[in-house]
Amino acid sequence: MPSIRNITIAGASGNLGKLVIDALIARGEYNVHVLTRNGSDASIPHSVQVTAVDYTSVAELTTTLKGQDVVISTCSPGALESQIPLIEAAIAAGVKRFIPSEFTADIGNLKASALPQYTAQLRIQELLQNATNENPDFSYTSIRNGVFLDWGLAMGFQVDFKSERPALYDGGDRPFSTTTLATVAQAVVGVLGRLDETKNRAIYVHDLVTTQRHLLSLARKIAPERRWEPVSVSTEDMERKARENLAQGKADLISLMGFYCRSVFAEGYGGEFKRVDNKMLGLGYKSDADLEIILRGVLE
Ligand SMILES: NC(=O)c1ccc[n+]([C@@H]2O[C@H](COP(=O)([O-])OP(=O)(O)OC[C@H]3O[C@@H](n4cnc5c(N)ncnc54)[C@H](OP(=O)(O)O)[C@@H]3O)[C@@H](O)[C@H]2O)c1
Structure with missing residues (x-):
């Protein structure tokens, strides 16, 4: 070409x-x-x-x-x-x-x-x-x-650190790609x-693969004074709710959040990329240390 x-x-x-x-x-x-x-x-x-x-x-x-x-x-x-x-x-x-x-x-x-x-x-x-x-x-x-890493954390998508009771989807242990x-x-x-x-x-491409529980454990290390008591949320229930919202003509981001959470956190939806093109594109990966820096920015 x-x-x-x-x-x-x-x-x-x-x-x-x-x-x-x-x-x-x-x-x-x-x-x-x-x-x-x-x-x-x-x-x-x-x-x-x-x-x-x-x-x-x-x-x-x-x-x-x-x-x-x-x-x-x-x-x-x-x-x-x-x-x-x-x-x-x-x-x-x-x-x-x-x-x-x-x-x-x-x-x-x-x-x-x-x-x-x-x-x-x-x-x-x-x-x-x-x-x-x-x-x-x-x-x-x-x-x-995958999920925009910094933008998503600032929005509270991967884990809503602004809440004392952030949602953990389908157990919070499912790995997902984020960039x-x-x-x-x-x-x-x-x-x-x-x-x-x-x-x-x-x-x-992805910067790294992480889980909600891992993000929460890093956040607890960065801000030991904060108390988070996560609540369990089913992405299947969220999808059902999002479908109801859509049927009622509600198509804003919040109403459809169940679909987004399903595609990232649910089993079998490909939230974790098994094969990435980082090397071909000259991209590296981010480490836990990099993730801590990004999280610190969000928590402060
Ligand atoms: N993976 C993720 O986590 C994630 C998260 C968010 C977004 N995304 C995706 O990333 C892409 C970019 O999203 P973004 O958040 O950067 O977009 P955005 O900030 O909402 O909008 C980008 C630009 O689109 C233009 N625009 C707005 N309405 C328009 C219209 N009706 N027709 C044509 N242009 C219009 C505007 O530019 P002008 O004012 O200059 O025209 C606006 O600044 C999208 O495909 C989105 O789905 C992915």
């Missing part, structure tokens, strides 16, 4: 996108271009060219993407369908690689993929696969990274350096 220089990021002002921009700029090899929605008040580094677009207009997007080698989407979870015209435009403009806004659990796992919250990601995946069959010069790479936002951004950069090896497939 020819070398690449021109990179466009859609949704670059979000939690993940900011770090992807930083990682691409730090690499110093690429012309970085950002797409924002018309009317967005996104804050983007001054050195980066920004174009406000209408994500529903394939014609406008095609014109904007002319000359771009790669499109990376880090758009918000609620806007995944906006990638459909973007993909169409990328193909029309001659873009060589599309990295969709996936960055998630193992949706290649049959049980996880049956959960309703991944419908949009799977639709995009199918669309990309079909597009590469019909357009040999176009290709894609999906990135799967910081900065490592996910490095994985994006890694893909750009390994275009052939990452062509038309999902790649898997």
Whole structure:
């Protein structure tokens, strides 16, 4: 595959996108271009060219993407369908690689993929696969990274340390893969350096594998004065509740949390990645010492 220089990021002002921009700029090899929605008040580094677009207009997007080698989407979870015209435009403009806004659990796992919250990601995946069959010069790479480690801890997802009675799902001993936002951004950069090896497939990365109980034991070491009395929660019950919420039209993150917990903490859903592409992408792993530093930041 020819070398690449021109990179466009859609949704670059979000939690993940900011770090992807930083990682691409730090690499110093690429012309970085950002797409924002018309009317967005996104804050983007001054050195980066920004174009406000209408994500529903394939014609406008095609014109904007002319000359771009790669499109990376880090758009918000609620806007995944906006990638459909973007993909169409990328193909029309001659873009060589599309990295969709996936960055998630193992949706290649049959049980996880049956959960309703991944419908949009799977639709995009199918669309990309079909597009590469019909357009040999176009290709894609999906990135799967498990739970965002630092973002998730700050949100109380892996363990809610703000609560005195945090939930331990299905016993709290099930290992799961987790990755910081900065490592996910490095994985994006890694893909750009390994275009052939990452062509038309999902790649898997993680910083480490841990369990809820391990996180709790590290937290107790860091903050011995804090008292946590965890409560047992069944992810099967949570999934049932999330399905009830969905049936009632409640589709916010909290209402659907049961699906996310199921895909990460339940047995057989692929929460722990058994095979990762860290080495191929030039990524290392994090240790317990690194985890303690991240946890310290969250607990303070
Ligand atoms: N694995 C995990 O634990 C985990 C956790 C959270 C998220 N994720 C995934 O990571 C990806 C990025 O999530 P994020 O939290 O970084 O996203 P985010 O911060 O919620 O949003 C990213 C950007 O999307 C753009 N956007 C918002 N609404 C849009 C719309 N209707 N149409 C087009 N663009 C829109 C905005 O950029 P502009 O204002 O510049 O247009 C926004 O800054 C998603 O795929 C998400 O599912 C994974």
